Amino acid sequence: MRRIILIGYMGAGKTTIGRILGRNTGxxxxxxxxxxEDRYRMTIPQIFEQKGEDEFRRLEQRMLHEVGEFxxxxxxxxxxxxxxxxxxxxxxxxxxTVYLKATxxxxxxxxxxxxxxxxxxxxxxPEELISYIKDSLTIREPFYAQAKYIMPxxxxxxxxxxxxxxxxxxxxxxx
Numbered sequence: 001m002r003r004i005i006l007i008g009y010m011g012a013g014k015t016t017i018g019r020i021l022g023r024n025t026g027x028x029x030x031x032x033x034x035x036x037e038d039r040y041r042m043t044i045p046q047i048f049e050q051k052g053e054d055e056f057r058r059l060e061q062r063m064l065h066e067v068g069e070f071x072x073x074x075x076x077x078x079x080x081x082x083x084x085x086x087x088x089x090x091x092x093x094x095x096x097t098v099y100l101k102a103t104x105x106x107x108x109x110x111x112x113x114x115x116x117x118x119x120x121x122x123x124x125x126p127e128e129l130i131s132y133i134k135d136s137l138t139i140r141e142p143f144y145a146q147a148k149y150i151m152p153x154x155x156x157x158x159x160x161x162x163x164x165x166x167x168x169x170x171x172x173x174x175x
Contacts, residue, residue, distance in 0.1 A: 002027060003068070003095035004173060006076045007088075007147055009137060010118060011110035012100040013156050013165065014076035020166040022074045025175045030070070032077045036063050044078075057084045068094040079136075082143040092148060096173055099147035104133040106155050113157075149173070 004027070006014040015031050022029030033044050036059065040047060047056050060078065064087055067075055075095070082088040091097050102110070108130050111121055121129055151169055156162045 001071045002073075002175070003071070004074045004175075005068075005091045005095040005097045006074065006100060007082045007091070007097060007144055008079065008100035008153070009102065009107055009133065009140065009144075010079040010120070011107045011114075012079075012102045012153050013110065013162065014100055016156070016162055017100065017166050017169060018074045018076040020163060021169055021175070024166060024170055025074075026072075027175075028070070028073050030067050030073055030075045032060070032064060032067060032075060032081060035067055036060060039063065061085050061087060065090065079140070082146070083140050088143050088146050092146065096149065097147040098149045098151055098169065098173070099144045100153045101144070101150050102153040104130055104137060106153060107133050109155050109157070 004021070006018050008014055018031070019029050021027070036047070037043055040059070042050070044056070047059065051059070057080075060081060061084065064077070064081060067073070068090065077091075082091065108126060111118060111129065111133075112126065121132065124132060149172060151165075151172065153165065154161070156165060
């Protein structure tokens with residue numbers, strides 16, 4: 001029985017790498033945000049808007065504890081998931097946790113590639129975005145650093161680079 005939980009800032013590649021790792025290993029892949037959206041029949045932005053961040057974080061914790069009981073899975077979390085309640089401690093008890101650690105510049109590159117899909121960064125200039133990322137990482141890094149494994153992420157601009165990183169992670173975790 002294996003459980004792997006991928007954590008890190010938005011745009012680090014958690015979902016992209018997690019999906020490929022699942023295909024390569026036969027482990028089922030779950031994106032926590034997608035799981036929440038499917039269960040509640042609302043998008044994450046809709047939940048934030050209708051229920052507020054505090055209620056979203058409580059709901060997120062409940063869903064994390066639900067998927068955290070599944071076996072033979074790879075789970076990618078939202079960027080903020082490790083930073084609330086006992087989530088990081090719980091994830092470390094339940095699974096091999098991996099922090100996909102990218103530089104602010106790498107994160108900016110990734111986020112600019114899919115900027116329209118990220119409400120928190122819409123309308124930010126590249127300079128504002130890098131400042132926002134650095135400020136957020138200062139707060140989140142102590143939580144992320146508690147992961148059992150840390151994997152540096154470089155810019156993932158091609159499918160080949162993404163597959164290479166997934167293979168590296170597979171070897172790191174002996175899958």
